[in-house]
Amino acid sequence: xQTIHQWPATLVQPVGSPLSLECTVEGTSNPNLYWYRxxxxxxxxxxxxxxxxxxxxxxxxxxxxxxxxxxxxxILSSKKLLLSDSGFYLCAWSIxxxxxxxxxxxxxxxx
Amino acid sequence: xxEVEQNSGPLSVPEGAIASLNCTYSDRGSQSFFWYRQxxxxxxxxxxxxxxxxxxxxxxxxxxxxxxxxxxxxxxRDSQPSDSATYLCAVNGAGKxxxxxxxxxxxxx
Numbered sequence: 001x002q003t004i005h006q007w008p009a010t011l012v013q014p015v016g017s018p019l020s021l022e023c024t025v026e027g028t029s030n031p032n033l034y035w036y037r038x039x040x041x042x043x044x045x046x047x048x049x050x051x052x053x054x055x056x057x058x059x060x061x062x063x064x065x066x067x068x069x070x071x072x073x074x075i076l077s078s079k080k081l082l083l084s085d086s087g088f089y090l091c092a093w094s095i096x097x098x099x100x101x102x103x104x105x106x107x108x109x110x111x
Numbered sequence: 112x113x114e115v116e117q118n119s120g121p122l123s124v125p126e127g128a129i130a131s132l133n134c135t136y137s138d139r140g141s142q143s144f145f146w147y148r149q150x151x152x153x154x155x156x157x158x159x160x161x162x163x164x165x166x167x168x169x170x171x172x173x174x175x176x177x178x179x180x181x182x183x184x185x186x187x188r189d190s191q192p193s194d195s196a197t198y199l200c201a202v203n204g205a206g207k208x209x210x211x212x213x214x215x216x217x218x219x220x
Contacts, residue, residue, distance in 0.1 A: 043211055102155050102156070105154045
């Protein structure tokens with residue numbers, strides 16, 4: 001069966017510090033991978049998605065970046081965090097046209 | 112206009128009632144449609160998917176799709192307090208899903 005791992009669960013970082021969130025998927029090959037952000041009380045904002053190794057599409061211009069160094073690994077990074085980067089970050093995978101399966105999420109607070 | 116719009120809520124229904132959640136989308140090329148449930152502080156989980164016009168039933172849940180009207184709905188029959196959550200509508204096209212902002216449902220005992 002397929003599983004998705006996302007860590008850490010919570011993170012408190014100072015403004016201007018770097019960020020690295022990692023997500024790995026097991027039990028499937030060549031999935032689409034996604035990073036979403038959810039502000040409090042809001043819907044999911046798609047940040048990045050990837051259809052293959054090294055292929056990244058950015059949906060929203062910002063100080064975040066994503067990389068997919070391996071088929072089932074997706075990394076979200078920032079060189080310098082802003083207060084506005086706070087939120088609930090969710091990694092997901094899918095084999096289109098099927099639904100997304102989400103990781104457990106990372107709650108990031110930038111202070 | 113947002114790509115996916117949901118009735119803003121919050122929605123409150125008594126236990127045992129029918130809860131009706133609605134969603135409209137703008138992209139006529141959309142191919143698949145999903146409803147997710149998200150409990151507070153948790154990640155979304157898929158509860159229904161529908162690809163063709165008409166109704167699809169799964170237990171107490173019924174999804175309805177009308178592509179001509181670009182409309183998707185979710186009915187929850189015999190609502191239970193455990194159904195209290197935020198429900199997210201998602202529309203899939205071009206290999207990615209676009210989500211609505213969600214409707215928060217409260218089922219009162």
